[in-house]
Amino acid sequence: MFDIREGTNKELILAGRFDASQVERARGVFLSLSEGKIVDFAQLDYISSAGLGVLLAAQKRLSQRGQSLKLINVNHHIRDVFRFSGFDQIFEIA
Amino acid sequence: MSSPAVQRDTSARSDVALYALLELSKALSSEFDLDKLLAVIVEKASAVVEAESTRIVLYDEVPSDADVKLSNTGTVLRAPVIDSHGKILGIIESVNKTTQSSFDAHDESLMHALATHVAVAIERARMTEVHLDNQRYEQSLRLASEIQMRMLPSGTVSLPVNAPFAIHAFIRPAKQVGGDLYDFSWNDERLFFCVGDVTGKGIGAALVMAMTKTLLRAHAAFQDDPAQVLSAVNTRLYEETDPAMFVTAFCGFLDLRDGRLRYSNAGHEPPLLRSGRAVDRLQSKAGLPLGVLRSFVYVVEEKVLQPGDSLLLYTDGVTDASNRAEELFTSTRLREVVEHCANAEPSSIVSDVAASVDRFADGTAQADDIAMLCVKYYGAERPVEMAETFRRDIAELEDVFDLVGRFFAATDVDDATRYAVELAAEEIFTNLLRHNPSGGDQIEIRLRLEDDDLALSVTDFNAPPFDVQADAPEVDVDRPLEERTPGGLGLFLVKSMMDRVAYQHENGNSTVTLYKKVPSA
Numbered sequence: 001m002f003d004i005r006e007g008t009n010k011e012l013i014l015a016g017r018f019d020a021s022q023v024e025r026a027r028g029v030f031l032s033l034s035e036g037k038i039v040d041f042a043q044l045d046y047i048s049s050a051g052l053g054v055l056l057a058a059q060k061r062l063s064q065r066g067q068s069l070k071l072i073n074v075n076h077h078i079r080d081v082f083r084f085s086g087f088d089q090i091f092e093i094a
Numbered sequence: 095m096s097s098p099a100v101q102r103d104t105s106a107r108s109d110v111a112l113y114a115l116l117e118l119s120k121a122l123s124s125e126f127d128l129d130k131l132l133a134v135i136v137e138k139a140s141a142v143v144e145a146e147s148t149r150i151v152l153y154d155e156v157p158s159d160a161d162v163k164l165s166n167t168g169t170v171l172r173a174p175v176i177d178s179h180g181k182i183l184g185i186i187e188s189v190n191k192t193t194q195s196s197f198d199a200h201d202e203s204l205m206h207a208l209a210t211h212v213a214v215a216i217e218r219a220r221m222t223e224v225h226l227d228n229q230r231y232e233q234s235l236r237l238a239s240e241i242q243m244r245m246l247p248s249g250t251v252s253l254p255v256n257a258p259f260a261i262h263a264f265i266r267p268a269k270q271v272g273g274d275l276y277d278f279s280w281n282d283e284r285l286f287f288c289v290g291d292v293t294g295k296g297i298g299a300a301l302v303m304a305m306t307k308t309l310l311r312a313h314a315a316f317q318d319d320p321a322q323v324l325s326a327v328n329t330r331l332y333e334e335t336d337p338a339m340f341v342t343a344f345c346g347f348l349d350l351r352d353g354r355l356r357y358s359n360a361g362h363e364p365p366l367l368r369s370g371r372a373v374d375r376l377q378s379k380a381g382l383p384l385g386v387l388r389s390f391v392y393v394v395e396e397k398v399l400q401p402g403d404s405l406l407l408y409t410d411g412v413t414d415a416s417n418r419a420e421e422l423f424t425s426t427r428l429r430e431v432v433e434h435c436a437n438a439e440p441s442s443i444v445s446d447v448a449a450s451v452d453r454f455a456d457g458t459a460q461a462d463d464i465a466m467l468c469v470k471y472y473g474a475e476r477p478v479e480m481a482e483t484f485r486r487d488i489a490e491l492e493d494v495f496d497l498v499g500r501f502f503a504a505t506d507v508d509d510a511t512r513y514a515v516e517l518a519a520e521e522i523f524t525n526l527l528r529h530n531p532s533g534g535d536q537i538e539i540r541l542r543l544e545d546d547d548l549a550l551s552v553t554d555f556n557a558p559p560f561d562v563q564a565d566a567p568e569v570d571v572d573r574p575l576e577e578r579t580p581g582g583l584g585l586f587l588v589k590s591m592m593d594r595v596a597y598q599h600e601n602g603n604s605t606v607t608l609y610k611k612v613p614s615a
Contacts, residue, residue, distance in 0.1 A: 060575060085586065085587055
C-alpha cells in the first residue's frame with residue numbers, strides 16, 4: 001500500500017510502494033505545493049518511473065520559484081534508482 | 095336372551111373386533127421390531143376372537159404335518175401363517191371362546207385375517223433386517239475404505255518450489271477396499287517410494303495391503319537398501335499371511351543429491367522411465383513376489399536419473415483395464431500417454447494416464463485396483479519457475495508484485511535483485527498497457543531462476559509485434575532539470591538495473607525477456 005501525509009514538522013511523509021497504480025493521489029498532493037518541502041522517504045519501500053515522474057514535475061514547478069524538494073532518509077535501493085536515472089543530480093538527497 | 099339382545103350383542107362384538115383389528119393395523123405400520131409386533135398381535139387377537147389365550151408358533155423348519163388350512167374344533171381355532179410365496183411360516187392359535195361355547199364362522203374369518211397380518215409382519219421384518227444388515231455392511235466397508243486410504247500418504251504433495259523432486263500418486267480400488275498400495279517418504283538426502291499389488295481384491299487383500307504398507311514403511315525407515323527392505327518384508331509376509339496370498343512390489347531409494355536411483359523388484363511390472371521425450375521400461379530383474387518363499391534374496395539395481403527424468407510406477411490395473419469389447423489398455427497405450435504428456439510433471443502424467451484409462455474403459459466397470467506413483471527428479475539445482483496471467487488493467491499491478499514476492503520467497507536471491515525485478519515487471523507491464531493498444535486481453539509474467547541466471551518474461555498474447563524498447567526515447571541522465579522529461583525513463587531504468595533484454599514475436603505472442611545474473615548462494 002502507498003500513503004502520503006504531512007508530518008509534524010510540515011515535511012511530506014511517503015510510505016509503502018509508490019508505483020504506477022498510486023500516482024494520481026500523490027500527483028494531487030505534489031502539484032498543490034507552493035513552497036519547497038522536505039520529503040521523508042524513511043517508510044518508502046519502492047518507487048518506479050511513475051513516482052519519479054511525479055517528483056520531477058513537482059521539482060520543475062518549484063524550481064521556477066527558486067524552491068525545491070529535499071529528500072531525506074532514502075534507502076539504498078531507491079538511492080540506486082535515483083542514481084541510475086540521474087535524479088540524484090536534480091534532487092538534493094540528504 | 096331375546097333375539098334383539100343377541101343382535102345388539104353381535105354388533106357390539108364386531109365393534110370390539112374391528113377396533114382391535116384397527117389397533118393391529120396401526121401397530122403393523124409403526125412397529126418394526128418383530129418380537130414386539132408379535133406380542134401386540136397375540137394380545138389383540140384374543141380381543142378380536144374373544145379367546146382365553148392366543149399364541150403364535152413360528153417354524154424354523156416346516157414340520158411335515160404342518161397345517162395348510164384353517165381348522166376350528168370349537169375350542170381351538172388355528173390358522174397357518176403363509177407368506178406371499180406360499181411358504182408356511184408357522185401358526186396362530188386361539189383357545190377357549192370366552193363369550194360363548196365355541197368359535198364360529200365369524201371367528202374363523204377374523205382368524206384368517208389375523209394370520210395374514212402375521213405373515214405380512216414377519217415378511218416385512220425379515221426384509222428390514224436384511225436391508226439393515228446390508229446397510230451396516232456397506233457402512234463398515236466405507237469405514238474400512240476410509241481407514242485404508244488414510245494409511246496412504248496423500249497423492250498430491252506440495253513441496254517447496256525448489257525441491258529436487260516432485261511426486262504424485264493415485265489409487266482407485268475396484269471395490270470399496272483394495273489390495274493395491276503405494277507409499278513414499280523422504281528426508282533431505284533421499285526419497286523412498288514403492289508400489290505394490292496384493293493378489294485378489296476385497297477385504298482379505300485389503301488387510302494384507304495394510305500389513306505390507308506398514309512393513310515397507312518401517313523397514314525403509316531403518317535402511318536404504320531396497321533389496322533388504324523387500325527381503326525383510328517378504329519373510330514377515332510369508333510367516334504371517336495365508337500361503338495363497340502374495341504381493342508384487344517395486345521399491346526404490348532416490349539419492350536427491352545426485353539422482354542415483356537404487357531399486358529392487360519383487361515380481362512387479364517394471365516402471366516406465368521418461369527421459370526427455372523417450373519413454374522406456376526401467377530394466378529390472380523381477381524377483382519372486384513377496385510372501386511366496388520364506389527367504390528370498392532380492393537384487394539391487396541402479397540407474398542414475400538425469401535432471402528432468404520422470405519415473406512412473408503402476409499396478410496392472412492400469413494396463414489390464416478393459417473396455418466393452420474386452421480389449422486391454424496395454425502397456426503400449428500406457429507408454430504412448432506418457433510419451434505425449436505435455437510437461438512430464440508427475441501430476442500431469444498421472445492425471446493424463448487416469449483420464450486416458452477412463453476414456454478407454456468408456457464406462458466399463460473397473461475390474462482391478464489401479465495405483466500409480468510418479469516421481470520426477472529435477473536435480474539438486476532445480477530451476478525455480480513461476481508464471482501468472484494478468485488482465486490488461488493497472489489494478490492488476492498489486493498481483494504482479496505478489497507474484498514477484500512469492501518467487502523471491504522461494505529463492506535466496508538478494509534484495510537488490512528483487513527491487514530490479516519488481517521495477518522491471520512494473521515498467522514492462524505498464525508500458526504494454528499504455529503503448530500497445532492492439533495487444534491481447536491477457537499478459538503473462540514468467541519468472542525463472544536457473545543456476546545463477548534469472549529471467550523475467552512478459553508476454554502479450556495475440557498481439558502484433560511490439561517491442562517495448564524500439565520506440566523508447568533516449569534518456570540523457572546528465573541533462574539539467576528543466577530539460578528532463580519522464581518519457582522513456584521506465585525502460586531506461588529497466589535496462590540499467592537488468593543485464594540484458596531480448597525480444598521475440600512468435601505464434602502471435604510478443605515477449606520481452608530481461609535477464610540478470612544473480613550472485614550464486
